[in-house]
Amino acid sequence: QVQLVESGGGLVQAGGSLRLSCVASGGIFSINTMGWYRRAPGKQRELVATIGSAGSRFTISRDNAKNTVYLQMNSLKPEDTAVYYCYARMTAWPHADEYDYWGQGTQVTVSS
Numbered sequence: 001q002v003q004l005v006e007s008g009g010g011l012v013q014a015g016g017s018l019r020l021s022c023v024a025s026g027g028i029f030s031i032n033t034m035g036w037y038r039r040a041p042g043k044q045r046e047l048v049a050t051i052g053s054a055g056s057r058f059t060i061s062r063d064n065a066k067n068t069v070y071l072q073m074n075s076l077k078p079e080d081t082a083v084y085y086c087y088a089r090m091t092a093w094p095h096a097d098e099y100d101y102w103g104q105g106t107q108v109t110v111s112s
Contacts, residue, residue: 002026002092002101009084009106012076016110020071022086022103027093034062034069034089038082038108048084076110083107 008020024031035050049060049071059072069086086103 002028002090004086004088004101004103006084006086006103006106009108011109011111014077014110014112016076017072017074018076018108020073020084020086020106020108022069022071022088024067024088024090024101028067029091029093031064031067031088031090032098035087036060036069036071036084037087038080038084039105040079040082043082045085073108076108078110078112081108081110 003026004022004024006020006022008018010018012018033051036048037045038048039045049055049058051060051062053060057075062069083105085105088101089098091098
């Protein structure tokens with residue numbers, strides 16, 4: 001069974017940094033792409049980064065050998081407070097087609 005497990009969230013002061021990790025496991029044949037979304041209280045889910053995208057404060061990277069994606073977040077602001085979700089578009093047993101899989105989310109709270 002496919003699992004995406006995030007870690008690295010927590011409470012940080014404004015201006016601080018956090019590094020999120022997400023490990024995909026379970027019957028994976030191939031991973032097309034991985035990325036991060038977030039949902040802030042009272043707001044819709046928004047895309048944070050996908051592999052290949054470039055940001056000023058957030059940097060995404062991937063370790064293919066470990067089926068892991070990272071999100072380095074610097075200069076955090078209170079408005080970055082949200083639940084951060086990892087996703088992966090991949091082919092995994094027992095399916096032959098690609099599907100999007102999601103992690104359970106990790107809370108990031110930035111205090112002012």
